Amino acid sequence: MAHVPLRLLILGAHPDDAEYHAGGLASIYRRLGHTVRIVSMTNGQAGHFERPPEQVATMRRSEAAAAGAVIGAEYVTWDFPDGELTADLATRHQVIREIRRFAPDLVLTHRPYDYHPDHRAAGQLVQDATYLVTVPNVLRDDPPALSRDPVVAYMPDLFTKPCPLEADIVLDVTDQVDTIVRMLACHQTQVFEWLAFQEGLLQQVPADPQQRLEWLLGWYRRHSLPRANRFRADLIDAFGEQRGREIECCEVFELSQYAASADLPTRQRLFPSAVCRPPRSSAAATPAHDIPSTDHPP
Ligand SMILES: [Zn+2]
Numbered sequence: 001m002a003h004v005p006l007r008l009l010i011l012g013a014h015p016d017d018a019e020y021h022a023g024g025l026a027s028i029y030r031r032l033g034h035t036v037r038i039v040s041m042t043n044g045q046a047g048h049f050e051r052p053p054e055q056v057a058t059m060r061r062s063e064a065a066a067a068g069a070v071i072g073a074e075y076v077t078w079d080f081p082d083g084e085l086t087a088d089l090a091t092r093h094q095v096i097r098e099i100r101r102f103a104p105d106l107v108l109t110h111r112p113y114d115y116h117p118d119h120r121a122a123g124q125l126v127q128d129a130t131y132l133v134t135v136p137n138v139l140r141d142d143p144p145a146l147s148r149d150p151v152v153a154y155m156p157d158l159f160t161k162p163c164p165l166e167a168d169i170v171l172d173v174t175d176q177v178d179t180i181v182r183m184l185a186c187h188q189t190q191v192f193e194w195l196a197f198q199e200g201l202l203q204q205v206p207a208d209p210q211q212r213l214e215w216l217l218g219w220y221r222r223h224s225l226p227r228a229n230r231f232r233a234d235l236i237d238a239f240g241e242q243r244g245r246e247i248e249c250c251e252v253f254e255l256s257q258y259a260a261s262a263d264l265p266t267r268q269r270l271f272p273s274a275v276c277r278p279p280r281s282s283a284a285a286t287p288a289h290d291i292p293s294t295d296h297p298p
């Protein structure tokens with residue numbers, strides 16, 4: 001059978017969200033010859049302590065494009081102002097058009113439970129757009145409706161209220177760390193300026209490009225460990241006691257109930273190299289509130 005490339009669309013709120021939360025999966029996709037498109041829904045203009053917003057937006061647009069080029073992915077930055085993304089109708093329509101045009105097999109986004117209002121809005125917008133992407137009378141033929149919803153999954157976060165993220169998919173990204181760090185390093189105004197400033201690390205950032213990469217590797221590893229520790233039980237479950245305890249860098253994903261359902265073979269196809277849990281509702285009697293076997297009730 002001919003190799004049919006999968007299509008991954010990451011709809012993040014800011015330029016750098018995709019690589020920080022899902023750079024490992026994106027690089028695995030590209031290595032396997034699949035297609036990856038990354039969208040930052042906002043222009044990222046708020047991400048600095050001294051550069052003016054217009055300059056930050058311009059710089060972050062090219063930083064994002066460069067990060068995409070590291071793995072051969074298209075990285076698009078929309079014009080919505082950073083810090084002002086809302087789940088309104090006009091933005092929903094833009095998300096519907098984006099999903100219809102790209103026709104992804106898999107969409108990744110934020111959960112609507114998050115510290116950042118732009119992340120919450122992004123998650124809500126994707127939730128509002130799915131299903132409607134299949135309805136021809138919504139934005140009639142502009143572009144044409146899809147024949148089916150994509151599978152949607154949430155990128156990892158550590159928030160617990162109203163509910164913690166459930167790791168349906170567990171991915172050890174140890175082998176992808178260097179690529180993730182090279183992608184993150186493209187976001188110079190962020191990792192070497194704004195985030196370093198916010199964390200009080202500005203004086204530590206080396207001037208030499210190679211030393212900067214090594215410093216960023218340490219930064220990424222430090223920030224990855226709390227994620228690995230939060231999902232430690234899932235890592236042990238997926239990789240066994242010894243390896244599960246060793247892993248320091250992982251990505252986990254929760255499948256959205258509000259888009260296409262994905263059985264175990266579909267999950268394994270959409271998340272290559274990952275350990276996938278079977279759908280929860282098929283493990284036992286289906287609770288009354290769960291979505292039944294058809295994707296959407298009338
Ligand atoms: Zn963000």
